[in-house]
Amino acid sequence: MHRFDCGAVLFARGYDINKRKGPGHPHTIPIFAGFWFLGLTYGIYMHAAGFSFWYPMLMSLTIFAGSVEFVAVNLLLGAFNPLQALAMAVLINARHLFYGISMLDRYRGTGWKKLYLIFGLCDESFSINYTATIPAGVDKGWFYFFVTLLNHLYWFTGATLGGIFGSLLRFNTEGLDFVMTAMFVVIFLDQWLKDTAGSKQRASVPAPETQQDALPQPDAGQAEGVPPRRPRGNRPRAARLAAYLQPHASALLGLGLSLLCLLAFGADNFLIPAMLAILLAVTLLRRPLDKGGDKP
Amino acid sequence: MTLPQQILTIGMVVLGTALTRFIPFLLFPVGKPTPRYIQYLGRVLPAAVFGLLVVYCLRSVSLLTGTHGLPELIAIAVVIALHLWKRQMLLSIAGGTVVYMLLVQLVF
Numbered sequence: 001m002h003r004f005d006c007g008a009v010l011f012a013r014g015y016d017i018n019k020r021k022g023p024g025h026p027h028t029i030p031i032f033a034g035f036w037f038l039g040l041t042y043g044i045y046m047h048a049a050g051f052s053f054w055y056p057m058l059m060s061l062t063i064f065a066g067s068v069e070f071v072a073v074n075l076l077l078g079a080f081n082p083l084q085a086l087a088m089a090v091l092i093n094a095r096h097l098f099y100g101i102s103m104l105d106r107y108r109g110t111g112w113k114k115l116y117l118i119f120g121l122c123d124e125s126f127s128i129n130y131t132a133t134i135p136a137g138v139d140k141g142w143f144y145f146f147v148t149l150l151n152h153l154y155w156f157t158g159a160t161l162g163g164i165f166g167s168l169l170r171f172n173t174e175g176l177d178f179v180m181t182a183m184f185v186v187i188f189l190d191q192w193l194k195d196t197a198g199s200k201q202r203a204s205v206p207a208p209e210t211q212q213d214a215l216p217q218p219d220a221g222q223a224e225g226v227p228p229r230r231p232r233g234n235r236p237r238a239a240r241l242a243a244y245l246q247p248h249a250s251a252l253l254g255l256g257l258s259l260l261c262l263l264a265f266g267a268d269n270f271l272i273p274a275m276l277a278i279l280l281a282v283t284l285l286r287r288p289l290d291k292g293g294d295k296p
Numbered sequence: 297m298t299l300p301q302q303i304l305t306i307g308m309v310v311l312g313t314a315l316t317r318f319i320p321f322l323l324f325p326v327g328k329p330t331p332r333y334i335q336y337l338g339r340v341l342p343a344a345v346f347g348l349l350v351v352y353c354l355r356s357v358s359l360l361t362g363t364h365g366l367p368e369l370i371a372i373a374v375v376i377a378l379h380l381w382k383r384q385m386l387l388s389i390a391g392g393t394v395v396y397m398l399l400v401q402l403v404f
Binding site for chain 1: 297301302304305306308309310311312313314315316317318319320321324330333334335336337338339340341342343344345346347348349350351352353354355356367368371372375376379380385386388389390392393396397398399400401
């Protein structure tokens with residue numbers, strides 16, 4: 001994601017971004033709009049749930065992780081269960097672990113700023129700082145710092161204003177809570193499309209084993225006399241379906257195991273069993289799931 | 297929930313979030329390869345967790361009573377259609393939410 005680079009560079013150099021936002025920098029507008037849209041909605045959402053603006057204000061400041069803040073509203077409305085809150089925060093944010101691993105080198109030698117950089121390592125900070133090319137003459141520590149700070153400010157101001165002005169809204173907010181569902185459906189769909197694209201990319205690399213690996217039970221297939229390297233078009237429908245679903249196995253496990261746990265444990269208690277079931281399943285299924293997943 | 301309980305809950309979320317961000321910098325020194333199991337989890341966990349979160353959002357929907365989950369189903373279909381069409385995250389979220397609000401306020 002490069003759309004934020006220009007703004008951050010100008011900011012790091014002390015320019016006024018707004019004066020420089022000519023046709024050359026149209027891309028700083030959507031990201032600002034994005035933070036404000038979600039931040040404002042979050043604030044209004046918290047207001048509609050019965051919380052004063054102090055909650056979105058302090059939570060956006062201290063947590064600074066959009067998705068888990070939406071979930072935290074629900075945790076606050078449910079029964080007191082601090083352990084579940086901790087587990088939920090760790091699991092929802094588990095992806096940050098991998099952002100951190102990717103940023104180990106980049107954030108080295110940034111001095112005192114490093115603490116803040118790590119604290120503010122949200123999706124947006126990561127995607128911008130990971131992909132940004134630091135221009136010559138700009139200190140990388142300050143560059144990263146201002147990207148993180150701007151993200152933090154956008155989110156914080158959006159959430160706080162949403163919390164304050166939520167009370168002024170005259171329209172019926174019933175159903176606004178669906179914004180959280182919609183957000184996660186979009187994130188889930190994005191991940192699904194990414195997995196599809198990733199598997200297609202791998203399939204286009206000539207690797208004779210790949211197709212055979214995609215079959216669910218190659219041994220059973222061979223026992224029935226199916227040649228292991230049949231051309232793609234002749235493969236049985238079940239095998240093609242399996243090959244299509246293989247890159248989505250993790251997504252499907254997440255949906256399926258969560259649904260099972262929801263049925264078994266009920267809406268109030270299914271989260272922790274579901275998280276454990278997912279962790280156990282991906283650990284046990286590591287061999288089949290890890291195939292072809294290695295990044296070069 | 298009392299105020300101290302709320303503060304503790306939010307504190308736990310802050311702690312959990314910060315843990316996920318700080319642990320790599322504490323555990324994996326620069327220059328040493330990350331354990332393969334951790335790398336593997338990094339590849340497969342996000343998709344599963346997003347699936348869990350979708351189910352979590354819909355945990356209170358009852359298929360047998362009330363509206364039978366129809367407003368949710370329709371709105372999710374709108375979100376998916378909008379997103380496959382335009383791939384604009386905010387448009388998909390806003391569009392689906394507006395449709396859902398109209399459905400629960402005016403139709404169901």
